[in-house]
Amino acid sequence: MRLEPRESPGLGLRFAAPASAIVVALLLAAIPLAFAGAPLATAYAAMFDGALGSVFALTETLTRATPLILTGLAVTAAFRAKLWNIGAEGQLYAGALAAVVIASHAWSSSPFVMIPSMMVAGAAAGAVLLLIPTLLKTRLGVDEVVTTLLLNFVMLLFVSMMVEGPLQDPMSMGWPQSEPIVDEAVLPELVPRTRLHAGLIIALVAAVLLSLLINRTRWGLEMRAVGANADAARFAGMKIGRVMVFTAIISGGLAGLAGVSEVAGVRGYVTLDLSPGYGYAGIVVAMLAQLSALGVVVSAIFIAAVFVGADSMGRAMGVSSYLADLIVALSLLTMLVAGLVARYRIRWA
């Protein structure tokens, strides 16, 4: 068997490949599901119903997708320039903390002031957290995979210190949670009496802006060139360090926004379980989307639907909701294979 590169994958193949990858992933997930003793058709129907079957289910899925879009975009921006940011989780918490600091009771103003200042502060906090490992990389050659990953734990401990110390809510009866943000800072609901909030709009606008940045501007050209071939970028006169710093600000800022959106749209305060790993899931989202900013929206909604649907299926059928992790992992694997099939023609010699 040998692989021969295709000159350019056709448009049909480009859409058929990811679609069939998901079908194959669901088929493979049926094996453990059958072992768990669940009737397959009913189980998948329950899953579909729980994720997309009603207005409520849909809003839950989109609520779950919102932070995933933002962290997925953060990873996409960084990976495009081959800045291996594994620290979106920590940057998310940095953004969440900054949001609480800005929007707790010290001052209050109209939402038109509160929400933008919270977003700016959250993005800045996320950006600063990624700038530290980025500067260590560009100045001293320290591997950013390690530093961004480890900073996640540093950040979690810092959050723990803050929510049990200076930022702890005096009304929380000793629970480690921060003061809530003021009402003026809360993101408005998009659909009445659901959890879906304006953070989704922020995420969608961010996706469009990042797509334009990457594909239409000189800074995007620099990011892509540095990512695809740093030697050629340097030869052409680009400043690798500066491009990395710019990328870090965009990427860390987006992850910080995810934290702002969760605090201001869903929780209202910071706890240590604010994110069930949205930062790490952002990597999966970005890889599934093959580092396309607009594709991130689709893959984030898909992953959110799998999680929400599997939760609901778990409750209905009595199977473990860990099946969601399994389906997501299988989708990533089948998507990688699909990517290979789209780029290469397989010949049996």
Added chain:
Amino acid sequence: MSKVAAAPVLRLTGITKRFGPLVANDRVDLSLGRGEVLALLGENGAGKSTLMSILFGHYTADEGTVEVADGAGSLKELRHGSPAAALEAGVGMVHQHFTLADNLSVLDNITLGTEGLWRAFQGRAAARRRLKTLMDDSGLAVPLERPVGTLSVGEQQRTEILKALYRGVRILVLDEPTAVLTPQEVNQLFDTLRRLTQQGLSIIFISHKLDEVTAISDRVAILRAGKLVGERETKAVDRGELAELMVGRPVELHGRDPQPRGVEVARLAKVSVPGPRGGMDLKSADLALFEREIVGIAGVSGNGQGALAALLSGLAQPSGGSFSLFGNTVTRFDAGAFVAGGVGRIPEDRHRDGTVGDMTVWENAILETYRDGANQRAGWMRIGAARDHAKGLIDAFDVRCPGPDAPIRLLSGGNMQKLIIGRVLENRPRLIVANQPTRGLDIGAVAFVQDRLLEAKRAGAAILLISEDLDELFQIADRLAVIHSGHLSEARPAEDLTKRQVGLMMAGEGQGAHAA
């Protein structure tokens, strides 16, 4: 034909190999006589490597047979797609990029894979004795105990040949063996090959250099676009005919064309450039470049050419001496500023430094000028204008490609190089730094690149041409300097020098080369 008729040791019949729609080999018939040197001549992509890969079992032919003579001299069909069978039958190959382990000694490299897994190191004394005999018989001298990484390129190549001989090959395939050698090493290699053929070895010599082919071979087979377009006795053919057979049309290489030289464009005075691992890659170099003049730098790869090119391209900072460009002392070592100031750079490695493979042709066409007002406004790329500009380059420089939106990795090396040359020349640079601009190109593309450089020179540019190809340097350079282990000799008029002199200086001997 006499040697073939006497005792053929190899016969390829009707070899056809397709890769998708591409026919890499189209019904190729070839035979090789005992003790014969057959040159396989062809441009890049003509199908030479594919044919040899089939012979060696790396590829399976779609049609046709490979027959190799056994010890008794009768032809036996070789099993398809099996390198082990080829080795067994006595076919050996020395690849252009050596397949040696740098950290192992010559002896270990040669015996690697010939010993049983559980009996390693047992037959060393015998192996050493056998190798000594082989070295005496063939004239190939290599220090057996030295790690391969410490050897010169020539010695590494001799190690590769010894490795093949140690395995008892009767047919040796050499893929572009002279690309990495100095002229003296080439002569030494040819002496060795003649000696080996007298002892009965048959050799296939792959090349696209006409003078080497005529110097070493008994017979030439010419491949073009996958087809065998001719076979000639070397004695009875001239280089013009070979070139025409290879390219398919007459090729004319243009010569020096001296011009009255203009004002000084760049001057190095005692400039040193540090290397990546400490020490100086360029040691106290003096050089002056003038308008309407090509200064050639000869040297074996890795002797400081990279540092010299990087310095003049704005990619490296000197640690000593003074460097002036267009009359001003350079204080900002910034590639972007150099380009904007009028320096055109043709990089040594077009895949690594010249292009971003996954980006489109148009993006690569503006890679050095994307900040200009013509290509962006307030940060927004003017994609329409940039694509039109790329289309203009594609037409003007005859870049064969699917279009400006195709990823540049799909282009052949020659077309990639044409795009890079176009990108450089359309800025009308006053200084052009061309590092190995024709390396790996076929003769048609070589002529194209050389003509464009000569044109730029007539139009007033100063050109620094770094090349490993002495023929090229003597053909188009006005003055020549030699670089050896970081020392740059004085640049002298090319007509005052001979290839022999320059070759000795490249090896670090003779006048002009400073003591290291």
